[in-house]
Amino acid sequence: MQRRNLLKWLSAALSTMCASIIAVPGVRYLFATVQRDTPQAVPPQRVARLNDLPIGEPVEAAITGRRRDAWSIYPEETVGRVWLVRREADESAGSGARVDCYSSVCPHLRCNVSLDPSKQSFICPCHRGRFGLEGERLQTDGQRNPANRGLDALPCQIVEVNGEPWVEVTWQEFEPGISAKVTMS
Numbered sequence: 587m588q589r590r591n592l593l594k595w596l597s598a599a600l601s602t603m604c605a606s607i608i609a610v611p612g613v614r615y616l617f618a619t620v621q622r623d624t625p626q627a628v629p630p631q632r633v634a635r636l637n638d639l640p641i642g643e644p645v646e647a648a649i650t651g652r653r654r655d656a657w658s659i660y661p662e663e664t665v666g667r668v669w670l671v672r673r674e675a676d677e678s679a680g681s682g683a684r685v686d687c688y689s690s691v692c693p694h695l696r697c698n699v700s701l702d703p704s705k706q707s708f709i710c711p712c713h714r715g716r717f718g719l720e721g722e723r724l725q726t727d728g729q730r731n732p733a734n735r736g737l738d739a740l741p742c743q744i745v746e747v748n749g750e751p752w753v754e755v756t757w758q759e760f761e762p763g764i765s766a767k768v769t770m771s
């Protein structure tokens with residue numbers, strides 16, 4: 587091989603190597619970002635003792651699970667928050683305790699809703715979306731509610747643990763900004 591050709595070949599090999607050094611971490615970063623944004627499945631988990639929930643007064647609870655970002659995996663992190671509302675038992679119908687559970691993620695653009703100081707509704711701090719204690723979308727004070735649907739109810743049940751009733755919730759996330767309740771994939 588002539589000296590000139592050898593130099594050309596070496597220069598091309600060196601350029602390819604430099605490009606790979608830059609490109610490989612970039613591609614890995616992009617994939618990691620995609621993985622980070624994918625909601626992780628969280629098994630049903632116990633979030634509160636039934637006896638700690640006052641009837642008709644919402645109580646907030648945390649959902650823990652595995653969270654991952656572009657660089658790390660955190661095995662035991664808060665991945666979401668829920669509002670639990672214990673309902674009056676209907677003795678005449680023979681029904682026992684009932685608890686409804688709502689995701690605290692606002693269905694408009696995913697801020698976290700909080701309990702209004704009056705304790706009669708939930709309010710979103712981002713664009714003033716307001717929701718009733720049954721999760722319904724409210725329209726109050728002539729203010730437009732930007733959310734297209736009410737708070738997302740989550741599967742929730744009462745389970746016995748060592749003779750004590752606990753509330754168990756299955757965490758799910760839903761697409762924001764639309765009127766239909768569609769699970770995020």
Ligand code: FES
Pocket residue numbers: 692693694695696697710711712713714715732733
């Ligand atoms: S994010 Fe809640 S009202 Fe916009």
